[in-house]
Amino acid sequence: xxxxxxxxxxxxxxxxxxxxxxxxxKEANLVNLHTAASQDIISINFPADTTESILSINSEFNFKxxxxxxxxxxxxxxxxxxxxxxxxxxLSSIDQKGHLxxxxxxxxxxxxxxxxxxxxxxxxxxSDAKFDEVIALNNEVFNIDMCLSKDLKPVARYIDNDGxxxxxxxxxxxxxxxxWLIRNQEDNSTxxxxxxxTIANQASLQSLAAGxxxxxxxxxxxxxxxxxxxxDFNQSVSNAMNSIKVCNSNDTDLNSCNVTSxxxxxxxxxxxxxxxxxxxxxxSNFNKNITQNSKWGIDNTINAxxxxxxxxxxxxxxxxxxxxxxxxxxxxxxxxxSISGIDITKGVTLNNSVSCDANIxxxxxxxxxxxxxxSVSSFTVRANDIDLVDNTSxxxxxxxxxxxxxxxxxxxxxxxxxxxxxxxxxYNITLGDETVIEDKLNSKGVYxxxxxxxxxxxxxxxxxxxxxxxxxx
Amino acid sequence: MNKxxxxxxxxxxxxxxxxxxxSAIASEGTYISLAPAMVxxxxxxxxxxxxxxxxxxxxxxxxxxxxxxxxxxxxxxxLNQLIVDVPSVNSIFYRYLPYDDTSIKINLILGVSQxxxxxxxxxxxxxxxxxxxxxxxxxxxxxxxxxPQLKLKxxxxxxxxxxxxxxxxxxxxxxYAF
Numbered sequence: 001x002x003x004x005x006x007x008x009x010x011x012x013x014x015x016x017x018x019x020x021x022x023x024x025x026k027e028a029n030l031v032n033l034h035t036a037a038s039q040d041i042i043s044i045n046f047p048a049d050t051t052e053s054i055l056s057i058n059s060e061f062n063f064k065x066x067x068x069x070x071x072x073x074x075x076x077x078x079x080x081x082x083x084x085x086x087x088x089x090x091l092s093s094i095d096q097k098g099h100l101x102x103x104x105x106x107x108x109x110x111x112x113x114x115x116x117x118x119x120x121x122x123x124x125x126x127s128d129a130k131f132d133e134v135i136a137l138n139n140e141v142f143n144i145d146m147c148l149s150k151d152l153k154p155v156a157r158y159i160d161n162d163g164x165x166x167x168x169x170x171x172x173x174x175x176x177x178x179x180w181l182i183r184n185q186e187d188n189s190t191x192x193x194x195x196x197x198t199i200a201n202q203a204s205l206q207s208l209a210a211g212x213x214x215x216x217x218x219x220x221x222x223x224x225x226x227x228x229x230x231x232d233f234n235q236s237v238s239n240a241m242n243s244i245k246v247c248n249s250n251d252t253d254l255n256s257c258n259v260t261s262x263x264x265x266x267x268x269x270x271x272x273x274x275x276x277x278x279x280x281x282x283x284s285n286f287n288k289n290i291t292q293n294s295k296w297g298i299d300n301t302i303n304a305x306x307x308x309x310x311x312x313x314x315x316x317x318x319x320x321x322x323x324x325x326x327x328x329x330x331x332x333x334x335x336x337x338s339i340s341g342i343d344i345t346k347g348v349t350l351n352n353s354v355s356c357d358a359n360i361x362x363x364x365x366x367x368x369x370x371x372x373x374x375s376v377s378s379f380t381v382r383a384n385d386i387d388l389v390d391n392t393s394x395x396x397x398x399x400x401x402x403x404x405x406x407x408x409x410x411x412x413x414x415x416x417x418x419x420x421x422x423x424x425x426x427y428n429i430t431l432g433d434e435t436v437i438e439d440k441l442n443s444k445g446v447y448x449x450x451x452x453x454x455x456x457x458x459x460x461x462x463x464x465x466x467x468x469x470x471x472x473x
Numbered sequence: 474m475n476k477x478x479x480x481x482x483x484x485x486x487x488x489x490x491x492x493x494x495x496s497a498i499a500s501e502g503t504y505i506s507l508a509p510a511m512v513x514x515x516x517x518x519x520x521x522x523x524x525x526x527x528x529x530x531x532x533x534x535x536x537x538x539x540x541x542x543x544x545x546x547x548x549x550x551x552l553n554q555l556i557v558d559v560p561s562v563n564s565i566f567y568r569y570l571p572y573d574d575t576s577i578k579i580n581l582i583l584g585v586s587q588x589x590x591x592x593x594x595x596x597x598x599x600x601x602x603x604x605x606x607x608x609x610x611x612x613x614x615x616x617x618x619x620x621p622q623l624k625l626k627x628x629x630x631x632x633x634x635x636x637x638x639x640x641x642x643x644x645x646x647x648x649y650a651f
Contacts, residue, residue: 024636026602030557031516031637033594037555038519042595070554070595081518117597 029117035081036116041067044078044118049153052169054125055102056158059171060201063098065113065120083114092126102126129158129166131174132224134217137205137233139169145240146210146361147276147290147332152196152203154178159223172201178219185212185234193237195345208293208344209333210239210361242277242285244294244332244363249273249314254287261368264304264319265375267413271314272367274330291315292347295335297354299327304369308347315349319371326369329353333362376464380408380416388468395471399452403437403470405445409461420445424461431456436472501534506626508646510544512559514590515639521550521557527628527644529566538568538580549591558591560601562632562642564608578624580612586632588640604640606633614648624648 036042047066055061067078084094087110091103094111106128112121136155144150156174158166170178180196180203183189193209205215217230247257249271257275264270274294275287292312298304304326305318317328331354339348356362381388383403388394405427409419419425421444429437429447432455437447447455449472457468510527513520524547531540542564549558566584586608593599610630617623626648633640 023604026604027516027635027638029600029602030514030590030592031518033555033592033597034514034516034519034521034552037552037594040553042554117594 032117034116036118039067039076039078039080040069041076041078041115041118042070042072043068044113044115044120046113046120046122047075047077051122053122054127054166054168055100056131056171056173057102057106057126057128058104059102059173061100061102061172063094063100063111063113063122065098065115067115078115081115085112085114086110087112092124100124127158127160127166129160129164130221130223131171131219132157132159132221133228134170134178134219134230135167137215137217137235143281144205144207144235144237145278146193146207146237147241147293148207148278148288149293150205150207152205154203154217170203174219174222175201175203178203178217181216181218181229183214183216185214188214192339192342192344194235197345205235206293206345207237208295208348210237212236239333239361240279241332241363242279244277244290244330244365245275246272246328246330246365246367247275249309254289259367261370262317263370263372264317265372265412266319266322267374269316269318271309271316272328273314274332274365276332276363289313290332293332295331295337295339295348295350295354297329297331297337297350297352298369299329299353300324301351303371304328306349308349312347317369319369322371322373324371326371327353328367328369329355329364330366331356331362331364333357334360335362335364373462374411374413374415376409376462377412378410379459379461379464379466380410381459381466381468382406383468383470391467391469393454393469393471396473399473400449402440403447403449403455405447405457405468407445407459407461407466409464419461422461426458426460428458428460429455430458432472437470502532502651504531504533504538504540504648504650505529506531506540506646506648508626508628508644509547510628510642510644510646512562512588512632513639513641513643514557514559515641517637519552521552521555523550523557523559524548525559525562525642527562527642527646529648531566531568533650536570536573538566538570540566540568542566542584542586554595556593559588559640560591561589563587564632566608568612576615578614580614580628582608582610582612582628582630584608588632590640604633604635606635606640608632610642622650624650 044067050064065078065082067076084098086094090109094100103126107126109124110121111124134154134156139153139155154170156170182191184191191213193211193213194207196203196205213235215233221228246259251257254275273289273291276290277287298306303321303324307316334357335354336357337354342348356364383405407420408416410416432453436453436455440446440448455470459466506529508527510525511522513522525544526547527544529540529542531538544562546558546560549556564584564586566582568580568582570578588604591601608630612628614624614626628644630642632642
């Protein structure tokens with residue numbers, strides 16, 4: 001017994017000692033290879049179009065890491081299992097999502113990123129050069145079609161302490177101080193063809209109609225302390241759109257979806273999007289959700305209303321008057337109706353139909369909306385103030401002279417209404433008619449008791465049914 | 474670590490010497506087992522599962538078993554372009570049978586293992602690492618009614634318990650007690 005205990009103790013001690021031993025250094029190679037292999041990545045780099053090597057002090061920047069797949073063709077932005085770090089003693093900081101917060105003083109640092117066994121570095125200059133003005137709308141020339149969006153990388157001149165220019169993309173602080181001015185080229189009038197919005201430090205050009213525009217950036221120059229307006233940036237919005245249609249917002253196949261008519265119950269909503277079909281520069285066609293940059297209209301706001309979703313990526317239609325209809329219309333381009341008083345940055349909705357202006361640089365579509373009656377989720381039924389359960393027998397203690405039913409409809413929008421004498425409610429005695437009970441003349445839902453037995457009354461309202469079962473003593 | 478492995482080896486050989494000592498216990502004797510096995514090289518992000526041939530030589534007395542495990546590669550496994558193989562596993566196991574009165578015998582297994590893992594990946598030189606660790610697990614065994622010396626056995630083992638990686642073994646085969 002003593003040997004057994006000593007032996008057990010020895011084994012347990014060995015187990016505890018050995019189980020604490022792991023060799024992380026030896027494991028590193030295999031662990032790293034599994035990490036890279038799990039995403040089939042054989043090399044990594046910083047993608048040129050989303051990487052900056054000079055950043056302003058106190059600015060923020062989101063770095064991205066691109067992986068090249070083992071076929072040496074496909075690339076993917078790697079977001080998981082990436083280790084981001086900056087050189088030792090760096091005053092700037094970076095989190096494990098690649099979000100860099102630049103220091104408040106100038107410095108030269110090295111950004112290192114590791115994914116599995118792969119490592120990439122980037123020399124970064126955190127610059128205290130001061131922003132002067134925007135000198136280009138984007139870092140490269142681009143084309144945009146009407147009703148599409150294009151992320152911009154405006155380029156600015158920064159001036160360092162020695163008076164030298166630093167030409168680089170506008171930093172995260174300055175981008176939010178820019179007011180964008182857009183005019184029509186032909187008459188210099190304020191343009192409703194496009195606007196630029198900036199969300200999460202990303203400026204984006206939103207085009208609503210084809211035509212030539214002039215864009216200017218108005219921003220305070222940190223270098224001079226005055227507000228500076230940039231030169232004119234000429235931009236054309238082209239029309240390579242083939243068609244427009246309405247789809248449900250949850251449609252994933254934009255090629256085959258199409259909503260030409262829809263039914264909505266009163267007080268209920270459906271969510272739709274507009275889809276534009278475009279011809280790409282290589283001749284192929286593609287579909288795009290263009291809800292945000294489309295112009296929407298509803299011909300009868302008493303019957304139904306429309307409103308953009310919070311992200312402008314869908315349109316909500318709400319039924320207001322039951323048993324009616326409304327015509328939903330959507331257009332991309334120059335419409336007949338005026339939108340001069342509308343803030344186009346919040347989306348264009350009109351309380352009347354929208355239609356194309358002589359079909360020049362414009363496409364439109366309509367969809368019939370039928371507003372149905374509210375459906376019923378359940379009934380609350382009482383017989384002489386006794387609550388009844390559907391298709392469950394209810395016995396009376398004594399024979400009443402009359403039975404009065406009270407019927408309450410509980411609607412799917414969580415409201416209720418007494419419908420006892422509603423024309424849509426149909427009563428039908430299916431058992432005990434003229435022997436146990438009979439209809440009371442001119443009193444809907446009221447029955448005269450004739451004798452002992454079981455009475456069964458079927459209730460039918462808007463396709464919902466309820467069976468009343470009564471035991472008369 | 475190596476000293477501890479040496480200590481266990483000494484203990485094991487002490488038991489091997491006892492193999493040839495006469496004993497009055499009925500269940501005493503040597504045995505051999507043979508099984509195909511699957512190794513699971515398991516990291517946080519992914520795992521690979523090469524296969525092995527698992528050969529064990531052992532000695533049993535009462536509810537105790539001591540065995541030497543020698544395993545060699547049967548096939549490698551790949552994850553996209555990563556190819557992982559386990560060329561060899563050498564182990565010493567102590568097995569304890571806490572319940573002897575059931576038809577399916579349950580074994581608690583404790584020992585040490587040396588696992589060799591070979592890996593290759595594009596743009597990376599082929600590398601081989603050897604992992605030494607305590608091993609532990611559980612085994613199940615049932616004798617064939619027609620040949621009581623022959624038993625069907627299943628072992629589920631953690632061969633290597635590391636900081637960021639584990640190596641597990643699933644082995645299903647037969648054991649023959651002489």
